[in-house]
Amino acid sequence: MINLISDTVTKPTSEMMEAMLQARVGDDVFKEDPTVNALEEKLASMFGVQAALFFPSGTMANQTAIKLHTQPGEQLICDKYAHIYNYEGGGVSFNSSVSCKLIDGDRGMMTAEQVEAAINPPDFYHSPLSSLVAIENTTNKGGGACWNLTALQQIRELCDDHQLAYHLDGARLWNALVAKDQEPKTYGKLFDTISVCLSKGLGCPVGSVLLGSKEHIEKAIRIRKVFGGGMRQAGYLAAAGMYALDHHMDRLKDDHQRAKDIADVLKQAAFVKKIEPVETNILIFEIEEKVLQEAEFIKILEQHQIRIISMGEGKWRMVTHLDYTKEQHQQLLSILKQIG
Ligand SMILES: *Cc1c(COP(=O)(O)O)cnc(C)c1O
Numbered sequence: 001m002i003n004l005i006s007d008t009v010t011k012p013t014s015e016m017m018e019a020m021l022q023a024r025v026g027d028d029v030f031k032e033d034p035t036v037n038a039l040e041e042k043l044a045s046m047f048g049v050q051a052a053l054f055f056p057s058g059t060m061a062n063q064t065a066i067k068l069h070t071q072p073g074e075q076l077i078c079d080k081y082a083h084i085y086n087y088e089g090g091g092v093s094f095n096s097s098v099s100c101k102l103i104d105g106d107r108g109m110m111t112a113e114q115v116e117a118a119i120n121p122p123d124f125y126h127s128p129l130s131s132l133v134a135i136e137n138t139t140n141k142g143g144g145a146c147w148n149l150t151a152l153q154q155i156r157e158l159c160d161d162h163q164l165a166y167h168l169d170g171a172r173l174w175n176a177l178v179a180k181d182q183e184p185k186t187y188g189k190l191f192d193t194i195s196v197c198l199s200k201g202l203g204c205p206v207g208s209v210l211l212g213s214k215e216h217i218e219k220a221i222r223i224r225k226v227f228g229g230g231m232r233q234a235g236y237l238a239a240a241g242m243y244a245l246d247h248h249m250d251r252l253k254d255d256h257q258r259a260k261d262i263a264d265v266l267k268q269a270a271f272v273k274k275i276e277p278v279e280t281n282i283l284i285f286e287i288e289e290k291v292l293q294e295a296e297f298i299k300i301l302e303q304h305q306i307r308i309i310s311m312g313e314g315k316w317r318m319v320t321h322l323d324y325t326k327e328q329h330q331q332l333l334s335i336l337k338q339i340g
Contacts, residue, residue, distance in 0.1 A: 002328045005309040007321035010203040019243035025235035035235030039242050043209050047188035051217035056229050058171045058208040061195035063091045064223045069165035072097035075128035077118045081108035081141035108142025112154035119162050136169040138176045144282030146176040156190050171197040175280040178252040201252050202244035203322040206237045255281040255320040258329050265336045281320045304335050
């Protein structure tokens with residue numbers, strides 16, 4: 001089976017399992033788990049921020065950030081592709097009672113001009129008060145696209161001018177850092193809060209971390225508690241994160257290269273109508289239905305035990321990852337060539 005539905009399908013390597021088994025643990029709800037504490041300190045220092053907090057999921061880390069930056073009735077600004085808007089179960093409204101002002105960006109990325117136009121004037125009490133701008137890097141629905149730093153900086157300045165909080169959903173920030181050769185500290189300086197995920201490209205079974213100021217993270221602990229995200233001997237999971245940060249970061253470039261290899265083959269294929277530019281480990285493409293019916297395509301994939309995911313509107317997504325081997329890669333490329 002070649003499973004490219006997501007980079008979340010990976011299982012811990014035996015070395016990672018060994019690191020987990022050796023973990024020193026304690027009760028993290030009392031902040032007494034040494035491994036969770038070490039992971040939080042490691043990430044805070046990596047990003048040059050004051051504090052960090054371990055979460056059971058990226059969704060909960062994002063939702064916590066939204067909750068701490070907003071009051072009920074307010075509005076956040078994000079791209080129409082944003083994970084927080086599309087794929088977090090409506091948590092923005094359920095958890096924080098805020099609405100989203102959606103921007104029609106490019107591959108999930110918007111310009112400072114677009115953000116500025118989306119800010120409601122604070123003295124105009126008829127419209128919701130804008131309080132937060134949330135961006136995503138890399139963009140998921142945007143096909144793993146990476147922001148350029150100038151655009152992020154311009155939005156930062158806008159947030160300062162208009163007293164808006166600025167959150168980064170960095171579920172795949174590691175991929176952007178590796179692809180663009182950027183430093184975590186650059187992001188630590190730009191944003192009020194950042195969520196990063198350990199269970200995507202880095203290959204951990206569980207875990208995300210929220211980064212920010214001491215003040216924000218102290219509030220975040222309470223919100224995490226309310227959301228039911230306080231975990232006890234979570235050090236077994238944090239140990240996987242520690243291991244992954246040390247051993248699984250550099251290899252992300254292999255995932256990126258493989259996604260590019262697949263794109264190169266698909267570019268030649270008659271059954272493919274369009275491929276979005278590949279910058280990291282995500283590849284989004286559309287089928288040319290005149291050449292190959294979608295139902296037929298699904299059948300061929302099933303025959304070869306290949307799993308990829310439909311994004312709706314005729315779009316398909318493949319995501320390369322740690323458990324996608326060199327052998328599987330060669331096999332997939334030759335199958336795709338055969339389909340023609
Ligand atoms: C995966 C992902 C998340 C978090 O999802 P979980 O399934 O809760 O870990 C958040 N944002 C983006 C962009 C993602 O791709």
